[in-house]
Amino acid sequence: MEDPQITSTGVATSTPKVLIVMADYGHDPTETAVPYTAFKNAGYDVKFATETGRPPRCDKRMLEGFTQKLLGAKKEVVSLYKKMAVSDEMRHPLSWSAPGFAFAPFDLVLFPGGHDKAVRQLIDSPVVHALVLDYFPQTRKPSRKVVAAVCHGVMALSESKDAAGRSVLRDCVTTALPAKFEQAAYWSTRAVLGDYYKTYGHGSDDVETAIKKVLADPSQFKASLNPGPFTVEDEHYNYISARYPGDAEVFAEEIIKLFESFNRIV
Template identity: 50%
Template sequence: GVVITFWFYLSDRYIPKIVGRAEYKKKKNHLFINSRISIILLIINHNTTLTMSLPKVLIPMSDYGHDPTETAVPYHTFKTAGFSVHSATETGGRPACDIKMLEGITQKLLGATQATASLYKEMSQTDVFTSPLSWSSESFFLKPYHLVFLPNNNEKGYWKGVKKPGKKCIGAVCHGVMVLSESMMEGNDGAEKKSIIHDCDTTSLPGMFEGMAYWSTRWVLGDYYKTYGAGSENVEASIMKRLDDPERQWKQYLLLNPFVVEDENYNYMSARWPGDVQLLADRLVDLVRENVNN
């Protein structure tokens, strides 16, 4: 408004001397009308852009113990992509990561890199982190979210929208895949319950990785790397037994370069461990954009 008013002020003073006042008055009225139309269209376009909903992402976290790499790297990637990111804990309390992954010898051996630790510190100071939603609240629903990124909690009803051509997406890494494999759905006509990923291609923490981490650190960390205690079933075995055809559906990869599995029939991607999480987050950004834009 100020710029346009100033422009007309200068025009009123100088242009009539060049083209004549009567001719200028006619041109000015025409220009003023066109300018108002342009401004209205600009405002409409601006407001439309602002009100268009950004893709919404939910990252559920445990009250304590989430992996800093598996949360901070996806959070940063989703925010950089322009997504609206939210977090949730069971009762809405502020979550705390597994401190062993940020400090001491465990951080140096198997924990977060310094760059990731900086990303985690940045994330931990945001409202997303300090004021999470409560997934146990009656008012909490997963339906508004375009993407749910695990490792922590999930609602089985959301899965219906993940099957193509549905537009909902799910990503899971490491133990997060077990949230899906242990989420059971009713069978037809009283049939046995099945995991919601019973017909999906998937990966997760390989048994070899889990075993190596456990046995190489047992002398100082005890059963830390056996999440459910010494002697418990490993993650790979727990997930494979929930699949219809584990030999075909379970995707094994034992090299250290990043690895992600995308299912053909569901908007579902999985990865093995923190070393895969950047690639997984990047691929999920592409998947969400593809579904939002189609």
């Protein structure tokens, strides 16, 4: 964060630098636009990054047509997305594959989710894995650096493994898209959308199963089947995770609260 300034009330304030890491296409608009808007409203310095610096586009199925009306972003979120899409930071993102690029200059690195197969560009990227391996240890408390991920975005972390095959999430508690949510969406839409809700195709592991495989103990995966907002914060790292678009607002609020906790009375 920028050097803190002390206000007349003795409170240290600073401006967090946020990076939203994305594939070129396919992320969920709610999981992207809701946190983005919350961070901008809080006065944060927000940047985006894609592989080559091309402007990202969120999943159009969640933004238009019958899929939007039945399963996609709410009307108000579509409005937030349209504003975000024309912002200078989204039209001119950084490149996470550029030589010398690192997450280190940022105070928060956020990974939104999305079902479209195109998000595998991010989840499967060895470049992203190396960036995460470098950054995630820097979030160990009492650090002021933060990682946050929602839904499939958690897989960008779970798939980031060291030379011994250990994921950065191995010793963390986390949530992500619950298997029952994923299966319900898949089977209820399969006749119309095929395997859209299976990012790695029919027969592949659910997100929950894939993540549990890299944890030291499967009990570290925390899930709630209540549709109300649900987030998880790790005890040892400044790492916050959420399950799906319904968590996005509280997910952003919890991240902002964490940064506020860094700015205690001096």
